[in-house]
Amino acid sequence: MKMKHETIETNAGLLVILTLVVISIGGLVEIVPLFYINDTVEEVDGVRPYTPLEQRGRDIYVREGCYNCHSQMVRPFRDEMLRYGHYSLAAESMYDHPFQWGSKRTGPDLARVGGKYSNEWHVRHLIEPKSVVPESIMPGYPWLARRGLAYDDIEQRMRSLRQVGVPYSVNEEEYQANVERFGEQTARMLHIDDARENLEAQARRGNFDGDPSRITEMDAVVAYLQMLGTLVDFSEYDEGYFVEFR
């Protein structure tokens, strides 16, 4: 069959298919190389998958729709560096499924909020934001402090993350690989069989919500918020290091 322009123009179905092909090429050329170009994810120490408690906190962060108002992406601009700290690296969200970069900042960016406020402040603020920031328009999340954390399914949650490439370990071999990669202390937290004990231990040790008697959703959310953006020690890298990856 001889393909003439007229054939395409007078055949709506064919026109749709060929249009899609042309547009996909444009998209694929931009997106696909990112998966195999070496420099996409920076080589950097310290980034690790979330501990079971942090991961549950992250799930609640997603459940409550925090991303609707808060981004987690410090862009490489001077004003953002001055306010939030070092710009976000691709490596810092390499274990995020789904990532929380966001595109809406009704509230401030949270990519480097870890350690900026005390646990006690986060609890107070999440229950009733106006009690500490009078001009805030953020709604309160008082149920986080009331509701016990459901973590019966933490192992399944970690298993599904493992399926999409997060290196949680299920056997001795994977555990040893994690020891090599992240160090023993972290590797222990990433072992799926010990997830429940690890979660309980971290909540007890951290006492994030100020109530040691039980583990609440508040414990998990605050544990997650307090580690955001703290994994990479930027003082170890000179200013020119991350430039080479772009």
Added chain:
Amino acid sequence: MSESGQRPEDASGQEVKTTGHTWDGDLCEYDNPLPRWWLWGFYATVIFSLIYWLLYPAWPVADTFTKGLSRVTFEVDGEERSTHWNSRALLVREMQNSDAAQRQQEFLRVIDDSTLDDVLGNTDKLAFVNSYGQGMFGDFCAACHQTGGAGLMGVYPNLADDNWHWGGEVETIAGTITQGRLGYMPDFRDALDAQQRDAVAAYVLSLAGYEGDAERIARGEEIFQGREGGCYTCHRPDGTGLRSQGAPDLTNDIWSNIDVAGAEDDAARRALISQLVHDGVQREMPAFGDRLSDAEIKVLATYVHQFGGGQ
């Protein structure tokens, strides 16, 4: 063509070339060439993209990409470094070389070398401290200490009064910002019973100048100054506090944990203090030493010092 025999023609009556399609009997389509300006515009974009590909990062090649000929130069530890054009490099350069950045760095250096009196005596320096300090305070401090440093009764100390738990000199404030602080008073829920706590409360009130039942005060003093309470170890025997422990002065009738001055009567005041002794105090201020440079912390400390309560 239709029966009416209308053929497409231009303004001068010349017949115009059509694509040859006819719809609905008489609808034809002109086959005019593209406008020249449009065509040249299209060629220009093609040429633009060729130049762009040459100058800037563009095409993926195996596991890397073409980096382009354009370079960005910046400094790392005083050593000049050059790399292919990219937005991160531009940022590093802007952080070092832009007018605003350089003026800011210059001011930060000046403030870092200045004493408090130098800053207070120089309107330029003071203006910088007040504007840069206000920005930092708004982002890092105001969430707890509130705008203007008024604090929140019961949780976050007031920075605008002249009562300091850890010290109000610029250097001490800077130390507090750098390392953070852990305010701690043990709870006495087991060590003292309700009556004993009430007596201690009466004694503490007497230190601050309140009148009270002399006998109760005497019993409280015994506990405060003795082994049972041991309060004197941190608050000192005269009640003036110990800054190395963040133990507040109890003699000045300024209260950051409980609103004693606002309580109705003696019983209410004693109840407040008694409850505090029962619960103990646990406060935490995060450390900002990793987040801010020493010079920035000095600016911030000087700014806080301005609130009116500096020493």
